Amino acid sequence: MPELTKVAIVYYSSTGTVYELANSVLSGAKDAGADVRLLKVQELAPEEAIASNQGWADHCSATQDVPVATHDDILWADAVVFGTPTRFGNVSSQLKQFLDTLGGLWAQGLLADKVYSGFTATATAHGGQESTLLAMYNSFHHFGGIVVAPGYTDPIKFVDGNPYGTSHVNGQGAIPVDDTARAAAAYQGKRVATIATAVKSGLAA
Ligand SMILES: Cc1cc2nc3c(=O)[nH]c(=O)nc-3n(C[C@H](O)[C@H](O)[C@H](O)COP(=O)(O)O)c2cc1C
Secondary structure, eight states: OOOOOOOEEEESSSSHHHHHHHHHHHHHHHHHTTTTEEEEEOHHHHHHHHHHHHHHHHHHTTTSSOOBBOOHHHHHHHHEEEEEEEEEEEEOOOHHHHTTTTHHHHTTTTTTOOOOEEEEEESTTSHHHHHHHHHHHHHHHHHHHHHOOTTTTTHHHHHEEEEEEEEEEGGGGTOOOOHHHHHHHHHHHHHHHHHHHHHHHHHHH
């Protein structure tokens, strides 16, 4: 019996939107038969900043039991799906900080040949979802990773409309994650797990 494909979902979320997408990515990867880990990155914002936003403070306490991603999680994974809210059209500093700590693994070639993918959220339509995902994907190319974007490989992609990765416009918290975003995220998790399984068995052959 071949070893299960291992998928890590590593995310940052202030107010829960990206966290919800992460859970759908996880369920899609699980449905594809993968062994999955849901991991947050370390919060870097000062306590005063978190406390000044009720939604942020609530989300922090609601997810306090989610494990913080470590380098061992990345080494464990055959595929890593990273999630971040958009920050000025870019990756959040919290997720970027985690990516930047991976330099030692990169130097040893230990990030190469894994499958990578990403998802994001913005407050506004055209608020930088694609630029955030493409900025994130720059790092994956440096890793020597295999970038698995969803493209338009499933009918749900013609509904959610973002071939670069799952994304959701949350309207400053007024628009909760909906069925379309959930289905797109689950599809992305499934696709990542399926392609990672093919890569893994191909490399082992
Ligand atoms: C410093 C900062 C910069 C942001 N930049 C953008 C942006 O460029 N475009 C946008 O639509 N939303 C922007 N937002 C809104 C967040 O992307 C949005 O609140 C987030 O996606 C919600 O995800 P979360 O609930 O997982 O934290 C920004 C928010 C902050 C705090």
